[in-house]
Amino acid sequence: MSDIFEKAKKTLTDLAAESPLDSEAIEAFRIRYLGTKGLIKSLMEEMRQVPNEQKREYGQLMNSLKQQAEEKYQALKAELEAKADNAAAASLDLTAPGDPMPLGSRHPLAVTLNRIVDIFTRMGFSVADGPEIEDDWHNFTAMNTPEDHPARDMQDTFYVVDAPGILLRTHTSPVQARVMQQRKPPIRIIAPGRVYRNETISTRSHAQFHQVEGLYIDEGVSFADLKQTLLYFAQEMFGTPKIRLRPSFFPFTEPSAEMDIWLGTDSEKNYRLTKGSGWLEILGCGMVDPDVLEICGIDSKKYSGFAFGMGIERQALRLYEIGDIRLLFENDVRFLRQFTSAL
Ligand code: PHE
Numbered sequence: 001m002s003d004i005f006e007k008a009k010k011t012l013t014d015l016a017a018e019s020p021l022d023s024e025a026i027e028a029f030r031i032r033y034l035g036t037k038g039l040i041k042s043l044m045e046e047m048r049q050v051p052n053e054q055k056r057e058y059g060q061l062m063n064s065l066k067q068q069a070e071e072k073y074q075a076l077k078a079e080l081e082a083k084a085d086n087a088a089a090a091s092l093d094l095t096a097p098g099d100p101m102p103l104g105s106r107h108p109l110a111v112t113l114n115r116i117v118d119i120f121t122r123m124g125f126s127v128a129d130g131p132e133i134e135d136d137w138h139n140f141t142a143m144n145t146p147e148d149h150p151a152r153d154m155q156d157t158f159y160v161v162d163a164p165g166i167l168l169r170t171h172t173s174p175v176q177a178r179v180m181q182q183r184k185p186p187i188r189i190i191a192p193g194r195v196y197r198n199e200t201i202s203t204r205s206h207a208q209f210h211q212v213e214g215l216y217i218d219e220g221v222s223f224a225d226l227k228q229t230l231l232y233f234a235q236e237m238f239g240t241p242k243i244r245l246r247p248s249f250f251p252f253t254e255p256s257a258e259m260d261i262w263l264g265t266d267s268e269k270n271y272r273l274t275k276g277s278g279w280l281e282i283l284g285c286g287m288v289d290p291d292v293l294e295i296c297g298i299d300s301k302k303y304s305g306f307a308f309g310m311g312i313e314r315q316a317l318r319l320y321e322i323g324d325i326r327l328l329f330e331n332d333v334r335f336l337r338q339f340t341s342a343l
Contacts, residue, residue: 003049003137003262004043004046004049004058004316005054005058005061007043007044007046008058008061008062008065010059010160011033011039011043011065011224012061012064012065012068015033015065015068015069015072015175017126017314018070018181018308020201022080023080024169026073026076026077026080027048028104028166029073029136030073031078033069033073033164034066034069034073038046040062040065040066040230043062043065043338044101047062048057053112053146056270070325075175076277079147082210093308098152100141103125104336105337105338105339106339107315107328107334107336107339108316108319108322108328108336108339109209109210109312109328110116111316111339112312112315112316112319112320113192113210113212113312114191115237115319116192116212116233116237116310116312117190117212117321119232119233119236120190120214120233122325123188123229124188125188125190125214125216125232125319126188126189128175128178128179128189128190128191129151129175129187129189129191129193129256130169130172130174130175130178130191130193131169131170131174132169132193132194132195132196132209133166133167133168133169134158134166134167134168134169134174135165135166136165136166136167138167138169138174138178139157139167139171139173139174139175140152141295142176142177142292142296143173143174143177143251143252143292144251144252144289144292144295145166145251145252146251148193149251149266149326152261156170156197156198156199157170157197157198158159158196158198158207161194165251168195168196169195169274170195170196170197171195171211171213171309172191172192172195172211172212172213172309173213173307173309175193175213175215176213176215176288176292176296176307177292177295177296178313179191179215180215180217180292180293180296180297180298181234181297185217185218185219185220185298186216186218186303187213187215187216187217187302187305188215188217188218189213189215189320190212190214190215190270191212191213191214191215192210192212192213192312193207193210193211194207194208194210195208195210195211196311197209199222202243204205208313209312209313210309210311210312210313211309211310211312212309212310213304213308213309214229214285214307214308214309215288215305216229216305216306216307217288217293217298217303217304217305218303218305219302219303219304220304221287221303221304221305221306222304223287223306224257225306226285226286226287226306226308227243227245229306230245230259230283231243232286234259234261237261237315237319238261238263238318240261240262240263241262242261242262243259243260243261243262244259244260244261244262244280245258245259245260245285246258246260248284248286250286250287252288252289252292252307253284253285253286253288253289253306253307254286254287254289254290255286255287255288256284256285256286257284257286258281258283258284258285259282259283259284259285259287259308260268260279260280260281260282261280261282262279263278263279263280264278265277265278269321273318280315280318282310282315283308284308284309284310284311285306285307285308285309286306286307286308287304287305288304288305288306288307290304290308293305299318322337
């Protein structure tokens with residue numbers, strides 16, 4: 001029996017004398033002592049031959065053997081890692097240039113919107129917001145759009161299934177209603193955001209696009225104010241010398257107009273863009289219909305105002321002379337990288 005004890009004790013002294021240095025030697029150490037076919041495992045299997053009265057002592061010996069092998073293995077590994085860290089630190093050059101972090105660029109739609117916001121902010125407008133998932137009342141009823149109006153047709157509007165009266169807003173005009181309900185005049189806001197229309201997806205139209213709404217309500221606001229505000233905007237935005245207002249119709253403004261900017265026909269590009277007329281349509285606008293003021297809780301005898309709404313995509317195409325609207329939505333970095341702006 002004593003040779004088994006001898007063998008175990010020898011293993012213990014051998015273990016203490018081991019000094020593997022590199023990771024391969026350390027792994028060999030682990031396999032030799034702690035492996036499934038290792039020394040400790042085979043000594044454990046000898047347990048059967050140990051007489052009962054010595055089993056306890058042998059067991060303790062096995063335990064300390066196992067513990068010491070495990071501890072030594074962990075210590076050797078830690079030492080090796082520390083050595084590797086020190087070597088890395090020694091070769092670290094703190095004066096070397098850093099890894100460059102590629103900076104993205106703003107999306108052309110964002111740049112365009114920021115320019116629009118900047119121009120109106122300078123005129124005293126502030127930015128307002130409303131939900132993209134709207135209710136029928138704000139999107140249509142408050143905007144003086146009767147039940148049987150074609151704009152309410154399923155063809156144009158995405159309705160939320162299982163939620164009667166809930167839809168994806170078809171324009172930013174519902175923000176007008178929300179602001180009028182919440183604030184007292186004078187009101188001077190613009191409201192940019194996404195809008196949705198269920199149009200057939202063709203090369204030209206999208207189910208989702210962006211608009212900016214404008215609303216100005218105070219005592220004595222006139223059509224002249226509308227005209228001057230929009231002229232200033234067009235000059236700042238496009239550098240155009242003049243605008244043209246053509247009579248139009250919107251249920252929520254009276255009178256209503258479409259605004260064109262003058263590009264001229266000097267270049268072939270402008271000739272084509274304006275179909276030979278020199279004028280490019282930019283937005284819809286008008287004096288807020290008194291009925292809309294009343295529906296939204298504003299005294300139409302005391303106050304008047306104007307509103308306008310424009311698509312941002314159209315302005316971006318014009319501003320950057322982008323030929324195809326689809327480029328704005330493809331997220332091709334080779335295209336997007338071309339737009340840099342401070343705004
Ligand atoms: N909401 C209209 C549209 O989507 C634009 C508009 C806004 C017209 C405000 C007049 C006043 O076409």
